[in-house]
Amino acid sequence: MVQRAFYIGRFQPYHYGHHSVIRNIAKEVDEIIVGIGSAQISHTIENPFTAGERLLMVSKSIEEFDVKAYIVPLEDIYRNDLWVAHVKSMVPPFSRVYSNNPLVIRLFKEEGMEVKECPLYQRDRYSGTEIRRRILAGEEWKHLVPEAVIEVIEEVNGVERLKEISQDDC
Amino acid sequence: MVQRAFYIGRFQPYHYGHHSVIRNIAKEVDEIIVGIGSAQISHTIENPFTAGERLLMVSKSIEEFDVKAYIVPLEDIYRNDLWVAHVKSMVPPFSRVYSNNPLVIRLFKEEGMEVKECPLYQRDRYSGTEIRRRILAGEEWKHLVPEAVIEVIEEVNGVERLKEISQDDC
Amino acid sequence: MVQRAFYIGRFQPYHYGHHSVIRNIAKEVDEIIVGIGSAQISHTIENPFTAGERLLMVSKSIEEFDVKAYIVPLEDIYRNDLWVAHVKSMVPPFSRVYSNNPLVIRLFKEEGMEVKECPLYQRDRYSGTEIRRRILAGEEWKHLVPEAVIEVIEEVNGVERLKEISQDDC
């Protein structure tokens, strides 16, 4: 029987912290499902990229891992009590969850799923918040993300977008 | 003609402050409708319990009062201008509102309803915020709620749930 | 341990067919949860009554049974894959489902719940469709529903409402 695992993030943007986690998961299971969380949110300072742009970042980046992957945008439903059912409906069947988010862990546990807690890799260094701060401040950020992520951000003028929407009302 | 009153709370959890208010309302009217507000929200630090769990807390607790009661979960609709119509549609007809919430009072008044303001009983002592804080801090809380509430919280592992979802990302 | 059962209907209006089913369930369990389905729909020919009006019909009618009851309006969520989670969130915990609806049966079974199929009582005779047809045609209908239902329909001018909304555009 195929061992299939579920892992979710917002990936604003996808970075080496996520990449390290997925590399480790890929060693333990046959197939991996990557959920793109808050898929419907974009063009905000906290969530500058669309689900499609993030999907592209993840898909290109994890090509290097030897694992069958399903990358699925997941819109918020704003009801914790329905969230696990929502996820299970939108992605292929899976038997294990990897997460470091307490709410995600609790919700899956209440449904009787196996959950493995996986701390983020070098969290202070690799963090979406920090990367967005660096982009806005004009500091170096490209060493924190896989090459494919840089390409996507450039293709969609992501740096310009983030800078513009973070301006004060003029 | 039956005198029916409406009272709403979030009941996260139901406590002796609510209980005292409902006891007083029960003396003044024939039948009472208790709305479970923000019914769709659960598994958050501010709103740990589901609507069904809260409904059970209220229903078991008010059995001791000699009053016909209707206990109705009410999902938020995120539009104040529709809220009174939403309530009126989901519950039996009523002729009087009891509330201590300024927005609830205003919205019903704009619709021409009779509203009686009813201050919460010993508010500093009996408060959902305080009870959730005590649960998280491992302090005493059971003396602040009716026996039936303790039973529901234990049945659904409520203490564990609240503690887990309040953890920082690990 | 309390044995609690779940039963759902639209109750447009509540009639002796439903009443007979609930009487039988009440004999088998300690407590019964009655879901008011499609709670958000009203003022249509198929669904003339609001959730609150239907809740009142059910509540008054089943007072004669010696059973603890929870009567809960359930709004449609238009996603079958989330429906069981929606129900479980809005009502107290339950361990058995009674239903004669194939979709309801299937959805609960896929979640591993115990389901008992309960055929409606004298279905040709007791049917919401038939009762609404009789009301519109000016035929006898009051012998098909409990006394409390007649009272609610009269209180809200239900016959007039149904006749008016069923008119052709004038």
Added chain:
Amino acid sequence: MVQRAFYIGRFQPYHYGHHSVIRNIAKEVDEIIVGIGSAQISHTIENPFTAGERLLMVSKSIEEFDVKAYIVPLEDIYRNDLWVAHVKSMVPPFSRVYSNNPLVIRLFKEEGMEVKECPLYQRDRYSGTEIRRRILAGEEWKHLVPEAVIEVIEEVNGVERLKEISQDDC
């Protein structure tokens, strides 16, 4: 005190039947509110035009009447019990409703509003259904609508749009 009236239609498209009704209303009141119903629906055979296109049709057409007008797109909310509250929130205060739709009439009456029934003018001749049928069949239709409506339909390639979306799957 200003006498303000409310009238609603889908206007797919706006035609001389609507125009005649609004001309008559304009004689009886100081100001008129025209609701564009089902505002969120477009690009279907029954509802080919967007709310903005329909708003433009109405606004240009009624310029000839000497009346202050407010033309307001109204999205469906799929809950009859909230509909009057929705309308009242989205448009200026009004004291009278004109309608020939039984549901609209009933819903406003239940809220205690004054409703005047106004039969459509020459309904067989002036009808959105008939006009859409004629457009699809390549028959004459322009004599059934005000000049401004023809201009809007041409500006947005409305005839081509309607024909394309009505094709069978190819």
Added chain:
Amino acid sequence: MVQRAFYIGRFQPYHYGHHSVIRNIAKEVDEIIVGIGSAQISHTIENPFTAGERLLMVSKSIEEFDVKAYIVPLEDIYRNDLWVAHVKSMVPPFSRVYSNNPLVIRLFKEEGMEVKECPLYQRDRYSGTEIRRRILAGEEWKHLVPEAVIEVIEEVNGVERLKEISQDDC
């Protein structure tokens, strides 16, 4: 070809800052579309007035300008990626946007629209936040808004509404 421009605000309430901007736009184009943003929000401290009340404020106030205007309530859709499509669907076709809001500017630019940035007039002086603060504090505010706005606020008891909903829980 008609030059039609789009401008959006929340107008809580409409004041001379907005009025000055619209006066200037009216000089540059043939027709102007005024969007009433966050149309579905009312009865909050930040957003006390309904869309219909705000529509009335704008409509009466801009009668003095010699320009064809379309004033359209626009409900939030909570998805930036759909927002421009939402606006374009609900209002007549337009070829230019005026805005001082960075997100609005960015979203329209990504869709290839022409955007003219228009700073608010005397922003410190004319501001909805400041006017609401003055109303709550019992200070002078009527000199900051057009006469028609005062009339609307008085007609709907707006001062009383704002004061009541801003009270603490009692």
Added chain:
Amino acid sequence: MVQRAFYIGRFQPYHYGHHSVIRNIAKEVDEIIVGIGSAQISHTIENPFTAGERLLMVSKSIEEFDVKAYIVPLEDIYRNDLWVAHVKSMVPPFSRVYSNNPLVIRLFKEEGMEVKECPLYQRDRYSGTEIRRRILAGEEWKHLVPEAVIEVIEEVNGVERLKEISQDDC
């Protein structure tokens, strides 16, 4: 520059008709995006399978083609005027659409996208409607779908599910 194409279907279930279309598209472009339409609908006679189950069917089946693929569940938004923006937000950027659906073709054309019409392969033979009919009738159907689809349907007890939900009320 990478040539990326978009193709959408409901895939209830995925069959050799879809498979043939995707094989042909794969020859013409570098990368292909497959949208799973009406992703939120499942457990109905017309739409028995969840988005996740359909995603699995497609993903396993097209492994045989030598093309980079992105397979994305797309929930309905019930507004044609927003649909193209919705799709563009949820999937990676693309420059060409393949479709045989008149509405899809029209909506993308109105947004200025390049659309190639691609007739379904042997439509009478390969059709979701026909396959579901055969499953319900107990006729042969497995020769109409790729091997991976049979496996998914068996894994989720799809035949039993379809048969149960298609029963009359019992």
